[in-house]
Amino acid sequence: MSSPNKKKNLFVAKSLPGSPRPSRDEAEAAVNTLLRWAGDDPLREGLRDTPARVARAFEDWFSGYAEDPESYLARTFEEVDGYDDMIVLKDIRFESHCEHHLAPIIGRAHIGYLPNNKVVGISKLARVVEAFARRLQVQEKMNAQIAQCIDTVLQPKGVAVVIEATHQCMTTRGVHKTGVSMVTSTMHGEFRKNPLTRREFLSVIGNPQSSFDN
Numbered sequence: 001m002s003s004p005n006k007k008k009n010l011f012v013a014k015s016l017p018g019s020p021r022p023s024r025d026e027a028e029a030a031v032n033t034l035l036r037w038a039g040d041d042p043l044r045e046g047l048r049d050t051p052a053r054v055a056r057a058f059e060d061w062f063s064g065y066a067e068d069p070e071s072y073l074a075r076t077f078e079e080v081d082g083y084d085d086m087i088v089l090k091d092i093r094f095e096s097h098c099e100h101h102l103a104p105i106i107g108r109a110h111i112g113y114l115p116n117n118k119v120v121g122i123s124k125l126a127r128v129v130e131a132f133a134r135r136l137q138v139q140e141k142m143n144a145q146i147a148q149c150i151d152t153v154l155q156p157k158g159v160a161v162v163i164e165a166t167h168q169c170m171t172t173r174g175v176h177k178t179g180v181s182m183v184t185s186t187m188h189g190e191f192r193k194n195p196l197t198r199r200e201f202l203s204v205i206g207n208p209q210s211s212f213d214n
C-alpha cells in the first residue's frame, strides 16, 4: 500500500487499484493481437515495428495522466494594477481521444475568467487544456474538468470554458457524419449569473451562439 494521498487530486491516476500498470512488452503484445484481429500479419515488414510505435504514440497521446494540471496554475501574479476585467484565451487547439473508441477528438478550447486579484500566465491555461486533453476523454467531462480546475485554484469571480471539437468516432465510423462539430460549455460564477458577462465572452470568442443565452 502506498501512503495516503497528500492532497486530494481526482486527476492523477498513474496506476489504479486492482489494475497495476502493464509492462511495455504487454502493451506491445496487445497491439499485436489487435493487428491480427483486424486481419493482418504482424510479422510482415511494414507492421513489424508497429506495436512498438503504437506504444510510443500512447505515451505521447496519454501523457496527461502523469501531469497535475492544478500545479500549472499555482504561480499567479497579483500586481495587475487593479485589472479586474475579463481575461480570455481563445482558440487553444487540442488533440484528445474519446474514451469510447480511442478515436481522436480534434478541437479548440476557449477560456475566459474574471480574476479575483490573481491572474495566471496565459500559457498556463493552455497547459491545463493539454493535461486534460492527453487522456481518454468525453468532451463534456473535459470541459467540466478544465473549468473546475481553474475555479478551484484561481478562485476567480467567474470562469467560462467553451469547447468545439470533431469526433473521429463519428466522422470515420458509425454514422459517418463529416463536418459536424460538437460545442460544449461550462459557465461558473458571473458567467452563469450575468447574461451580459456571458454574452461579452461569447462575442470575444467569435461564437455568440444563442443557445448559450438561455
Ligand SMILES: [Zn+2]
Binding pocket: 098, 099, 100, 101, 102, 103, 167, 169, 170
Ligand atoms: Zn467515440
